Amino acid sequence: MSKKMDIIELLNENSRLTDNQISVITGLSEDEVKEIIKNLEEEKVLLKYSTLVNWEKTEKEVVRALIDVRVTPQQGQGFNAIAERIGQYDEVKSVSLISGGYDLSVEVEGKTMKEIAIFVAERLAPIDGVLSTTTHFILKRYKQDGVFFTDGPEDKRLVVTP
């Protein structure tokens, strides 16, 4: 069980680790590693091997916004049906049910602020059951998924110590 968690955590940190590297780090055989990863994929624990990109450093223009959405839950479905409905748009990168003053937090990606504003006005807000939306544009990312986009805290240790 804990070796399984080790592998999940290692891949979560760096999805490019090879089976061989994982086997060295965990002390498992390469075959065991392959087997565990295969099972995790089948159980849909591991869904995708993705990369964290700092788009600001590329030529692609990307704007992201976090949208607070208040909705009316549906009879027998709760929030699931409407959350999945919202999630169907390619522009929508994540949908989460959250506690607090509103219901769903939706992260949307577009080329410009205007494009996102239009998406919200014309596609998101009119959906049946959506009561209100509040759009927050992300201006600068400092840290995401545990990784600093800025330089982050430096190693404060002396370079060589006994």
Next chain:
Amino acid sequence: MNNKYISDVVKNIPPSGIRKFFDLVTNSRDIISLGVGEPDFVTPWTVRKEAIDVLDRGATTYTSNLGLLELREAVSFFLKNHYDLNYDAENEIMITVGASEAIDLALRCLINNGDEVLVPVPSYVSYSPCIELTRGVPIYVPTYEKNNFIITPDDLKSKITSKTKALILPYPNNPTGAIMKKEDLEAIKDIIIEHDLIVISDEIYSELTYDGKHVSIASLPDMKERTIVLNGFSKAFAMTGWRLGYIAAEHSFIEAMNKIHQYTTICAPIMAQYAGIKAIYECEDDIEKMRKTYDQRRRLIVNGFREIGFGCFEPKGAFYIFPSIKKTGLSSQEFCERLLKEEKIAVVPGDAFGPGGDGYIRVSYAYSIDKIMKALERIERFAKKIF
């Protein structure tokens, strides 16, 4: 040192090999350093929070010389719980300013002019200078890779004379990463008793043991009364900057060491002491998590060096590897200087840790997996040039 007022003892202490290399490294830019002897983790938040809170409430005074009783009770609990050691909080434990002060106190309470102290090498850089400062004589006991860098009965016997007073037992070892298992300790125990030696057991890396649990020599029968156990918070709890350590020993030793400590130090910082209590009672999970992370890195880096083609002893403790660079034909100093200059990687020459260390380098793995992998790439490129 050509100031005529400086005492002979101090003048005669050779310059530190680490210091020399430190100056070299400090003048280079953009290096990846694998030269550090302290954790890359910050102290667990619970512990930091406790220090902030007690400061807020005005904990700014001296404590008793031995340290806060509550902390000594915590240490007593920890030693019992982890290593099955029985030390009475009131009489047999004292809190020090790091294991560093503990080393100094243990030596000073034992050594008469000219007494010999056995120092296994390679080992931590402080022992010999501290012995010399107490007018003792350090006698090196070489340990060998072929023996897993432990002290064997024969090595030990061959260095004992009528003047031998004490043995430093530095396991888990910095820089080799060697540990001494119960049977290894049992094998030297009778010699220690027969020659009436006192053991100064520096167990600062005890929690960072990756092959079974750490065994303290003081837990063997008849050994408690002749062992001074040194330990601290620096490594296991990632608390190097707090300067907090402790000594566990029979009351008469504690009394003697406290005699020195009360005049030279008074006490360890009070906020660090309060934080230490929290560390012991509430950070078992943090220690375990850090230990596991070190263990992963250890496997990665040992494998990395072996694949590049270095002979690399498998360390079972601390957070260093001690690979052999003998096949390059370079001295440790040459190797490290070239690695620094050509690939901007800093590691520490093995000869900084005493005789027998030449031909080796100390590489710390108190770094992220990512950083270790980057460093290994550069080391491989360097190795291809010189093999």
